[in-house]
Amino acid sequence: MRLNVNKLLHTPESRQDFRFALDLSDLDFGGSCPVSEPVNVEGQIRNKAGVLLCDLTAHTTLHCVCDRCCEPFSEEKMVAYSCVLAEERQFDDDEDIVLLEHDEVDLGDLARTAFILDMDTKFLCKPDCKGLCPGCGVNRNEAPCRCKKEVDPRLAKLSQLLQDK
Numbered sequence: 001m002r003l004n005v006n007k008l009l010h011t012p013e014s015r016q017d018f019r020f021a022l023d024l025s026d027l028d029f030g031g032s033c034p035v036s037e038p039v040n041v042e043g044q045i046r047n048k049a050g051v052l053l054c055d056l057t058a059h060t061t062l063h064c065v066c067d068r069c070c071e072p073f074s075e076e077k078m079v080a081y082s083c084v085l086a087e088e089r090q091f092d093d094d095e096d097i098v099l100l101e102h103d104e105v106d107l108g109d110l111a112r113t114a115f116i117l118d119m120d121t122k123f124l125c126k127p128d129c130k131g132l133c134p135g136c137g138v139n140r141n142e143a144p145c146r147c148k149k150e151v152d153p154r155l156a157k158l159s160q161l162l163q164d165k
């Protein structure tokens, strides 16, 4: 989605809205592709006192598998991103500046990068997911662990000593 901003650049206080869908279904996060639905991007570019400001949000529903309990789950994902569009670097480096190429900006590329940078490295069905027991494999969110409680041998010895008294 390339947009020519020549008119916006030269028209003070002008603005242009945009809206498009992005296909990120090929994004691989550790072997899974959670962005199976289209990512809906919308936003606007404004000329504010001669500076082009771009604001966008990218929204989709992720379909993930929990890293702890291996259960599939869905999650709403909303990413907001803002930057300044400029023909050349002329401001502080603090600001997020995207350089125009022949007065064009690739909004699809901006949204894609912003979305990827905001993705978590871990997928959890809930923040306090208890996961699977490494011993018996039970999903500890749903059932108590079936492992027999292993007694620390040192504690066993201690209780033995106490009993002998």
Ligand SMILES: [Zn+2]
Pocket (backbone or CB within 6 Å): 066, 067, 068, 069, 070, 071, 124, 125, 126, 129, 130, 131
């Ligand atoms: Zn989980």
Ligand SMILES: [Zn+2]
Pocket (backbone or CB within 6 Å): 133, 134, 135, 136, 137, 138, 145, 146, 147
């Ligand atoms: Zn267990």
